[in-house]
Amino acid sequence: MNRGRKQRISDAFGAAAARYDDHAGPQRRAAALVADLAQRQKPAGVARILEIGCGTGFLTRDIQARWPGAELVATDLSPEMLARASAGGLVAGTFLTMDGELPAFEGEWFDLILSSLAFQWFDDLAGAVERLAGLLRPGGSLIFSTMGRRSFARWRAAHAACGLAAGVPDYPDLEDLRAILAGFDDAFAFDEDYALACGGAKGLIAHLKGIGAVVPSEGRKPLSPRDLRRMMAAFEAQGGDDGYQVLFGRVTRSLNPRP
Template identity: 45%
Template sequence: MTRKGQVRAAFGQAAATYDQHAAVQRQVAERLAGRIAALPLPAAPRVLEIGCGTGLLHAALAPRLRAAEWVFTDLSPAMVAAARDRFGADARTAFVAMDGEQPCLHPDARFDLICSSLSFQWFERLGESVAALRRHLAPHGWLAFSTMAAESFHEWRQAHRDLGLEAATPRYPAPAALAALWPGARVEEEPMVQTYASGRDFLRQLKGIGAQVPAPGRPPLTAGQLARVMRRFEAQGARSTYHIAYGFLPAEG
């Protein structure tokens, strides 16, 4: 199976448990929604959401963008179904299972807002794919996203390094590197520290939302290695920092 197939399957399997493990994702969606609400958008914007999951960003934004037309999309059909079950379909909403890196959009489709919370870190060609999505912005539209940035999970990585091991968590770009990908992009970073009951609890939360697919080429640890890493992580306070990058791209001239 391709890595993208693994990502689709992992999130698909997690669709039913996602919300109960998604405290961080809910907070990030809220913070992104607050920032989007400050953008100069029309009163009834046409919105395309990439990687909608179960709909946390829509839940946070809907009270702020009451008259929006909304196209929910996600790589995982099970996630799209979960969002549809939650919000219901009507004339102003559409639900499409779609890879945000290969969007099945009419070439002339235009949106006032293209948004995505915590899905771009799964993209394989982030720069090109987001640039291609940006071309679907209407004049004066905005592309707004949150994604994982460098130094995320550094405590978990350190626990591995202390034991001469390498963590399988993917590497994320620094905010400045993200901003350099797209002309006119503005990127802000905000750290969020989470404390866990144990190392196992940290892994359970990642698995509960479907975010357990390892970085390419990283073999899994043996059970013994993993137990030692978890003990080390716990000895250091069982804390994990999410460095969240919030990005904003205006429509290009």
């Protein structure tokens, strides 16, 4: 695990915690769909739920409303995000600072493990999915959303048109995720596209800063002022808006595991 990068991610999201909700339109939609999928998969018989990357609590509050009797453990890499999610007494549960890629649990603990738009920050997505699925009780499900490769396609294209490399991470595509899930007996993945009205390059930069998504891929350096101006002009020449591709995955543990 790259501890230095994880700390930078935690710091960036912590700095954005107070304004995150004002910029998080796609994040709200993805969280709502994760909760819907989870309720269809396991509407009853849920005693214990783990949430990975709770942020300010979009999914957390939905979990509480749908399974009010379940024991909830909500986790995030950022203590400041956890403080926002737990503020106001709207959610009853345990709030734990934790790297979801390295869960602080062992054995078959949870009936549901849910996460929305956090897995893209993992160093090893396949390994994390395997570790988290190992925490499921028989019949339990891991359901998550994560960023897909087509996210911010126009932003990437504007960089490429100027001979530059975008700092946006290289996300997996749907087939990559399906390949990761192929080793499980009961799993599926699909994707959705969410438009993002930016109103220009400054609007997209404000969106990314507003949600704390400002830690670039390893080795990517900030653009010079001249290159930044060229790239912003190229982005606005494409229309000045962009979008998210969100990948959704579900893994369910068999009630009768193979020997």
